[in-house]
Amino acid sequence: MAITLETATPGSLDEVVEAVALWQHDGGGVQVHPGDLGWNWSFGADRLAQDVRFWRRDGEIVAAGMVDDESRLIRMSLSEAVGEDEEFAQRLHDDLVADAGVLPGGVSSVEARYGPAFRDLLRRTGWTDDEPWAPLVLDLGEPVPEHGLRIEIAGPDDVEERAAVQRAAFPTSTFSPERWHAMAAAAPYRRARCLLGYDERGNAVATTTVWSAGPGRPGLIEPLGVHHEHRGHGHGVSITRAAAVALRELGSSMATVCTPAANTGGVAAYAAAGFERLPDATDFRRPD
Structure with a gap:
């Protein structure tokens, strides 16, 4: 061998x-x-x-x-x-x-x-x-509950707003239109979508990217975030459900995500969106 x-x-x-x-x-x-x-x-x-x-x-x-x-x-x-x-x-x-x-x-x-x-x-x-990390999964065999946001699939004309919401959701993010174009031109993005979620006033309040591995296989949500100025209104649950809908449309069997177990707010949002939390998984550290 x-x-x-x-x-x-x-x-x-x-x-x-x-x-x-x-x-x-x-x-x-x-x-x-x-x-x-x-x-x-x-x-x-x-x-x-x-x-x-x-x-x-x-x-x-x-x-x-x-x-x-x-x-x-x-x-x-x-x-x-x-x-x-x-x-x-x-x-x-x-x-x-x-x-x-x-x-x-x-x-x-x-x-x-x-x-x-x-x-x-x-x-x-x-x-x-x-x-420790918290893996969460959602079976996409059944329709996903309504999410309440207006969802747009972000394309080349939306990259400024897509990048801005990403940076507003993650303070240390360096995501930019240039990085989006590099990502969108790569092979994995042929089975992916970037979503922007808008509230009833037309504000872009949340964003995510979903990735299919092909029909009948688990899809991934990476990343997902809510604009820091629009938190506390349930948008985290809404964009999570929108992500699951998009993966179901792409043929994924399940929606998966893994977040640090210490991220209690994120874990709670995924659970509220219907995800099942699996037993925590830990990385392995090399012996001294």
Whole structure:
């Protein structure tokens, strides 16, 4: 069995996106999704490629991860084909800790929400629980309740407003029209939509981007926010339901989201919109 680790190039990103899309399945854990790659593509293909690692087994991509150099975290996504493969899990582990592997000196923490063999190996080798995250899911087999906002699909003519609401929802956001155009030109966005929500006075009060992985697979909400001047009116619940409607129209089986467990307001909004909270998932921190 030949296993190779590669750093992505701009030219290989589309192949990685399609592989990651195929690994999304109901009940498989909220692991790295094409939408995560698509959102980070807004910083440019060159930068994203520098952060993406992927593993081939006998020529086929079977695992991929996004590296955050600053925190030395890698966020992983695995194929079902290697979920129970102990030999592959050992190779992943070795590449994560080796100086010449994923990062010089190895990674400090791993987000691994799927892969029984890999998760079990991390625990057996002393990796400990890190920050808890709250995964939430909504089955899209039934119609989504009404949401009460006027929803527009944001296109090239709306990017100034789309970016402005994003920055008003997240104080540290650097989202811009230029970043939107980079994101919208990338492969994952072919199965995505940006939504703007307007209140009865015509104010743009909330925004989100939804990402399909293809018909019959879980879709992702990333990101979602309410303008800081328009909070406290139920717009968080409304834009969440609008996001679910959009994913249902795109053929997604479920709407998924994962937010820090400490984000009690966000968790409450998703729950109020009908999402089911799954057991918290934690990252794994490397033993000292």
